[in-house]
Amino acid sequence: MGGREELGRVPDWTALTDADIMLRVREGDDAAYSYLVEKYRKPIVNFMFRMAHNQAIAEELAQEVFLRVYRSRESYRAEAKFTTWLYRIATNLGVNYARDTKHERTAQNVYLDQPDPESGTTPDLADSRPTIEHDLVRDERMRAIRQHVMALPERQRAAVLMHKYQGMDYKQIGEVLKLSESATKSLLFRAYQTLRSKLKDFVGTN
Amino acid sequence: MDCRKVSRKLADMLLDPAAAPAEVKMHLEECASCSEELRELRATMTLMDDWPALEPSPYFDSKLAARLRAEKEAAPAGWLQRLRDRIVLGSNLHMKPLLAGALALAIVVGGGTYADLSLHSAPQESATVRDLQSLDRNAEVFQQLDSVDQQDDDSGSAPATPANDL
Numbered sequence: 613m614g615g616r617e618e619l620g621r622v623p624d625w626t627a628l629t630d631a632d633i634m635l636r637v638r639e640g641d642d643a644a645y646s647y648l649v650e651k652y653r654k655p656i657v658n659f660m661f662r663m664a665h666n667q668a669i670a671e672e673l674a675q676e677v678f679l680r681v682y683r684s685r686e687s688y689r690a691e692a693k694f695t696t697w698l699y700r701i702a703t704n705l706g707v708n709y710a711r712d713t714k715h716e717r718t719a720q721n722v723y724l725d726q727p728d729p730e731s732g733t734t735p736d737l738a739d740s741r742p743t744i745e746h747d748l749v750r751d752e753r754m755r756a757i758r759q760h761v762m763a764l765p766e767r768q769r770a771a772v773l774m775h776k777y778q779g780m781d782y783k784q785i786g787e788v789l790k791l792s793e794s795a796t797k798s799l800l801f802r803a804y805q806t807l808r809s810k811l812k813d814f815v816g817t818n
Numbered sequence: 819m820d821c822r823k824v825s826r827k828l829a830d831m832l833l834d835p836a837a838a839p840a841e842v843k844m845h846l847e848e849c850a851s852c853s854e855e856l857r858e859l860r861a862t863m864t865l866m867d868d869w870p871a872l873e874p875s876p877y878f879d880s881k882l883a884a885r886l887r888a889e890k891e892a893a894p895a896g897w898l899q900r901l902r903d904r905i906v907l908g909s910n911l912h913m914k915p916l917l918a919g920a921l922a923l924a925i926v927v928g929g930g931t932y933a934d935l936s937l938h939s940a941p942q943e944s945a946t947v948r949d950l951q952s953l954d955r956n957a958e959v960f961q962q963l964d965s966v967d968q969q970d971d972d973s974g975s976a977p978a979t980p981a982n983d984l
Contacts, residue, residue, distance in 0.1 A: 649882065657874045671875060675882045679889055750868065757869045775833075776866050782833050801829035808862040815861045 630694035638685045645685075648694070649678050655778055656702055662773045663706035664713075665762055673709060677702045692787075699774060699788045707766040753814045760810040768803035775800055821845075824852050832859050 625633060625647045636644035656677050661670035680701050688697060761769060767789065774780045774788065786796035808815075824845045830838040831846070846853045 649879075653874055653878065654871070657878070658871045661872060662869070667872060667875070671878055671881075674874070675878070675885055678882055679885055682886060682889060753865070754868050754870070757866055761866070761869070776863060777869075777871070797829045797833055800833060804832065804859050804862060807866070808858050811862055811865055812858065815858065815865055 631690050631692075634681075634685070634688050634694045634697075635690055637682070638688055645682060648681070652698060653678075656698070659699070659702055659773055659778060660706055662758075662761065662777060663769065664709055665758075669709070673705050674702075676705055680705075693784070695780070696784060696787045699778070699780070700790075703770045703774075703788055707770060710766045710769070756811060756814055760807055763810075764803055764806060768799055768806075771796065771799050772803045772807070821849060821852055824849070825855075828852070828856055828859070831856055832863075 623643075625644070628636075630648065630651075633644045633648055637648065653674070657671055657674040660673040660677070661667055664670045664673060677698070681698065684701075688694075761772060764772065771785050771789065774785045775782065780788075782796045782800055783793055785791075785800070786793050789796065789799075791799065824842055827838060827842045831842060846856060
């Protein structure tokens with residue numbers, strides 16, 4: 613992607629805030645846009661991966677997030693943090709996708725002898741070596757976490773993913789979801805209480 | 819502070835310990851049940867580290883670039899889409915005074931229009947009024963007939979039947 617900088621003069625993006633860089637995108641700076649995509653590609657892909665349940669779809673949704681960033685660049689206002697705006701787009705897309713595909717979710721049970729729907733691998737139950745057993749327990753734990761996080765209501769799920777995996781605090785999450793601080797705390801707390809109940813058999817096994 | 823009150827404050831202990839009241843912290847030091855609940859919540863959060871992150875595929879950037887090229891070649895978003903984006907994606911904090919003013923204006927205009935229509939709407943006519951209007955119309959007819967008779971008298975024609983014989 614080309615930029616509008618003078619030939620040979622590349623700005624030091626790390627010296628600018630994301631909001632400043634996004635303002636440059638608004639002015640038509642493609643290099644600024646590329647920088648933001650590079651910086652947030654992995655976090656957004658992972659956020660979408662945990663909202664959806666398929667890597668290919670997660671990447672499509674993540675691309676859509678960045679496209680909407682580009683498409684809506686003129687509506688970006690500097691008083692909003694860039695990450696707030698970015699995750700608001702991502703959450704809207706993720707929640708809409710989750711709601712639209714709710715009926716497609718398979719049964720909630722986890723079966724060790726069936727292939728993982730995402731990786732296609734099947735654990736080998738016949739081998740009883742300790743390392744394999746450890747791997748089996750870890751895989752089962754991971755699937756249970758995934759299953760129960762994805763069973764959360766969409767807004768609780770988005771809030772938990774932003775809090776746990778994107779490193780955002782409840783104030784930032786509240787800004788993304790347009791909720792008060794107390795409402796965000798309640799939302800997160802209810803989600804973690806549900807997960808504590810569902811995952812209590814796995815606590816202490818890791 | 820009892821367990822029921824502390825339970826409502828556990829969200830602070832979990833998400834923002836610095837904001838938790840001192841009496842909650844004191845209760846947790848003394849109550850095994852509440853402290854166990856908090857411990858389990860924290861352990862659950864730690865357990866969730868087992869859901870690993872993944873690397874985007876090597877085709878992510880090329881696919882995005884292709885979609886972006888198509889986006890740039892497409893027609894720009896219309897004003898409705900831009901307005902929708904601003905409402906959905908914007909923080910909208912700056913719009914609250916505008917929205918309040920717009921709502922107040924809508925109430926004034928709507929209420930004023932309704933009041934104006936109510937005051938100036940034509941009142942229902944009573945039967946008495948209708949009868950009086952009918953008599954007025956009849957009186958006009960009689961006057962017209964009288965003027966015709968007068969014209970006939972002036973021109974020498976046969977005397978007209980008196981109006982009260984009609």
